[in-house]
Amino acid sequence: MTVLGPAPVPARAAEGEAPLLEAANLTVRFGSPAGEVHAVEDVSLRVAPHESVGIVGESGSGKTVTCMSMTWLLPSPPARYVGGHIRFKGEELRRNDEAQMRRIRGRGIGMIFQNARLSFNPAYRLGAQIAEVLRMHFRTPWRAQLPRVLETLRYCNIADAEGVLQRYPHEVSGGVAQRVSIALALLIRPDLLIADEPTTSLDLLSQIEVLGLLERLRAETGLALVLVSHDLNVVRRIAERVVIMYAGRIVEEGPAHEIFAAPRHPYTQGLLASALQRTEGGRLYELPGTPPDLAALPPGCSFRARCAHAFAPCTSMPPLLPAGAGHAARCHLLAREAADG
Amino acid sequence: MLLYAGQRLAAIVPTLIGVSIVTFGLLHLVPGGPAVAMLGMAASDPKAVAAVTRELGLDRPLPTQYWLWLRRALGGDFGMSTEFHVPVSSLLFPKLEHTLILTAGSLVYAIVIGTILGITTALYHRSLFDRLAMLFTLIGASAPVFWIGLLLSYLFAIKLRLLPALGMTSVLGPPTVLSVLEHLILPAFANAIIALAVIARIVRSAMLEALVQPYVLAARARGLPRWRQVVVHAFRNVLPDAINITGLQVGFLFGGALFVEVVFGWPGLGYLIYSSIQARDYVTMQAAVLIVSGVFVIVNLAADLARLALDPREARR
Numbered sequence: 001m002t003v004l005g006p007a008p009v010p011a012r013a014a015e016g017e018a019p020l021l022e023a024a025n026l027t028v029r030f031g032s033p034a035g036e037v038h039a040v041e042d043v044s045l046r047v048a049p050h051e052s053v054g055i056v057g058e059s060g061s062g063k064t065v066t067c068m069s070m071t072w073l074l075p076s077p078p079a080r081y082v083g084g085h086i087r088f089k090g091e092e093l094r095r096n097d098e099a100q101m102r103r104i105r106g107r108g109i110g111m112i113f114q115n116a117r118l119s120f121n122p123a124y125r126l127g128a129q130i131a132e133v134l135r136m137h138f139r140t141p142w143r144a145q146l147p148r149v150l151e152t153l154r155y156c157n158i159a160d161a162e163g164v165l166q167r168y169p170h171e172v173s174g175g176v177a178q179r180v181s182i183a184l185a186l187l188i189r190p191d192l193l194i195a196d197e198p199t200t201s202l203d204l205l206s207q208i209e210v211l212g213l214l215e216r217l218r219a220e221t222g223l224a225l226v227l228v229s230h231d232l233n234v235v236r237r238i239a240e241r242v243v244i245m246y247a248g249r250i251v252e253e254g255p256a257h258e259i260f261a262a263p264r265h266p267y268t269q270g271l272l273a274s275a276l277q278r279t280e281g282g283r284l285y286e287l288p289g290t291p292p293d294l295a296a297l298p299p300g301c302s303f304r305a306r307c308a309h310a311f312a313p314c315t316s317m318p319p320l321l322p323a324g325a326g327h328a329a330r331c332h333l334l335a336r337e338a339a340d341g
Numbered sequence: 342m343l344l345y346a347g348q349r350l351a352a353i354v355p356t357l358i359g360v361s362i363v364t365f366g367l368l369h370l371v372p373g374g375p376a377v378a379m380l381g382m383a384a385s386d387p388k389a390v391a392a393v394t395r396e397l398g399l400d401r402p403l404p405t406q407y408w409l410w411l412r413r414a415l416g417g418d419f420g421m422s423t424e425f426h427v428p429v430s431s432l433l434f435p436k437l438e439h440t441l442i443l444t445a446g447s448l449v450y451a452i453v454i455g456t457i458l459g460i461t462t463a464l465y466h467r468s469l470f471d472r473l474a475m476l477f478t479l480i481g482a483s484a485p486v487f488w489i490g491l492l493l494s495y496l497f498a499i500k501l502r503l504l505p506a507l508g509m510t511s512v513l514g515p516p517t518v519l520s521v522l523e524h525l526i527l528p529a530f531a532n533a534i535i536a537l538a539v540i541a542r543i544v545r546s547a548m549l550e551a552l553v554q555p556y557v558l559a560a561r562a563r564g565l566p567r568w569r570q571v572v573v574h575a576f577r578n579v580l581p582d583a584i585n586i587t588g589l590q591v592g593f594l595f596g597g598a599l600f601v602e603v604v605f606g607w608p609g610l611g612y613l614i615y616s617s618i619q620a621r622d623y624v625t626m627q628a629a630v631l632i633v634s635g636v637f638v639i640v641n642l643a644a645d646l647a648r649l650a651l652d653p654r655e656a657r658r
């Protein structure tokens with residue numbers, strides 16, 4: 001691996017290591033005619049160097065807004081930064097400092113999006129768009145960059161690397177476009193890559209290929225990764241740590257193996273039951289009900305209305321309660337269990 | 342792309358034939374027929390009518406007349422002006438040039454100011470500036486060209502005495518490029534306002550749409566500066582729309598010149614049509630209308646092809 005920076009680093013992050021990215025009590029709301037939408041409430045998130053974190057939730061759970069807040073990519077207005085801190089490599093990010101943000105965007109924190117083809121401008125060839133970004137970040141001539149570009153594209157399983165540079169976004173498949181966008185993100189050499197639903201709009205074979213690539217990247221380059229998905233199976237394959245979001249809040253977080261083996265929050269349990277079930281023997285499991293309206297959240301636990309275990313204390317919002325090493329869930333059941341001993 | 346261009350080129354042939362038939366027919370729709378119309382007061386003399394009828398070949402069958410007229414027109418011969426007694430073509434082509442200068446001047450205003458206004462209002466969407474600019478374009482697009490021309494002329498030429506009110510060159514001293522440009526400022530602006538307003542509105546709405554496209558967000562996420570997001574990424578995708586609407590405006594600017602030329606005494610095709618109508622010089626008027634229509638069709642074709650060439654998705658079809 002000469003193109004992709006330093007030698008492979010053990011993927012497992014040491015406990016207590018200084019975080020690469022740290023969000024503390026992040027709160028973001030959107031103005032809307034129906035009232036203020038509480039998109040992200042009091043979210044604290046740590047990503048250690050070389051760590052891979054999966055964020056899981058339904059549409060509207062706040063996972064995308066959380067990611068976009070990191071480099072403040074939200075349209076503002078209507079998005080409003082209500083409170084909290086974001087630190088990247090120990091540096092406090094000020095959302096209204098465009099110059100600082102531009103330094104972080106791409107170079108510190110790379111992003112890839114759900115529909116990679118739409119993330120390229122339809123009017124320019126892919127090569128020109130790669131060249132533009134590299135020129136902005138490195139100020140070296142394209143000719144000098146080209147070998148590294150081709151090598152990185154091939155690393156991302158693009159056999160006809162020269163040919164792809166000549167294509168327009170609409171002339172390649174969604175899977176190829178996603179791999180080109182991953183290659184472009186890598187070319188800027190970020191410390192952290194945020195992948196927002198990178199496989200959602202792809203066909204099954206392309207999904208497998210893109211996931212395989214992200215897995216390989218993780219193993220071979222030690223790039224820190226935040227993988228956002230509504231699909232638990234995608235996250236399970238790559239993430240070391242998993243964060244479950246519901247109605248703008250983190251409801252459970254912990255090591256991936258623990259979350260999948262022993263989920264503590266009823267919402268996580270429901271998600272797992274609906275995602276990992278086998279079809280033999282009866283009906284598919286589905287979570288009853290629908291997520292609450294973020295513009296008019298009821299007081300107390302947001303999941304209360306859909307929860308089979310709801311009891312009296314659920315009318316107040318539970319804190320994130322410890323449920324083991326590095327594992328926590330936002331549920332009163334944990335407190336009850338602790339009290340019951 | 343080439344195939345499509347060929348199809349478009351072929352499609353303008355029937356359009357031009359239709360235009361020529363209508364233009365030719367105009368002369369014969371005049372009450373009393375062309376000879377009477379041309380003679381005006383003198384039409385009470387049947388001998389004069391007969392002479393003119395013979396001279397212009399009006400006694401022949403209409404298809405024959407049309408064919409003769411068209412064949413000569415294609416060769417650049419539009420007949421003799423009944424008013425000025427010179428070949429119409431010798432009147433027409435210098436005037437066409439003057440009108441094209443006025444059209445080009447208006448086009449520069451419309452494109453430059455319209456585009457800048459469209460982009461800035463999109464960037465400052467819903468601000469006070471945006472609202473005022475949109476109000477201005479609404480008024481500008483609704484007001485008749487000659488009225489705006491008269492207002493501008495009154496304010497800048499007569500009250501403030503900053504710019505000349507009439508003509509194309511200064512009567513004092515030899516005609517220079519600079520004096521033409523000086524004379525161009527007011528009429529070109531008056532003529533440009535509607536097109537400027539239309540371009541500004543189209544660019545604004547297309548920019549508003551383009552600015553929220555995923556590729557602009559992605560460009561931002563990749564660390565590109567704001568101006569590149571706006572100009573290189575968003576505006577590039579507005580260009581086909583902008584060129585399309587600009588192409589249509591060229592035709593209207595060309596037509597608007599007719600009024601503006603009269604208000605500002607600009608010696609162009611519009612002024613020629615105006616004076617030939619007043620003088621009942623139907624031969625000249627007919628030729629001028631034919632030229633205007635032909636230029637209109639060709640300009641729209643050119644704009645369409647330019648739009649195709651700029652949009653790779655369309656170009657590959």
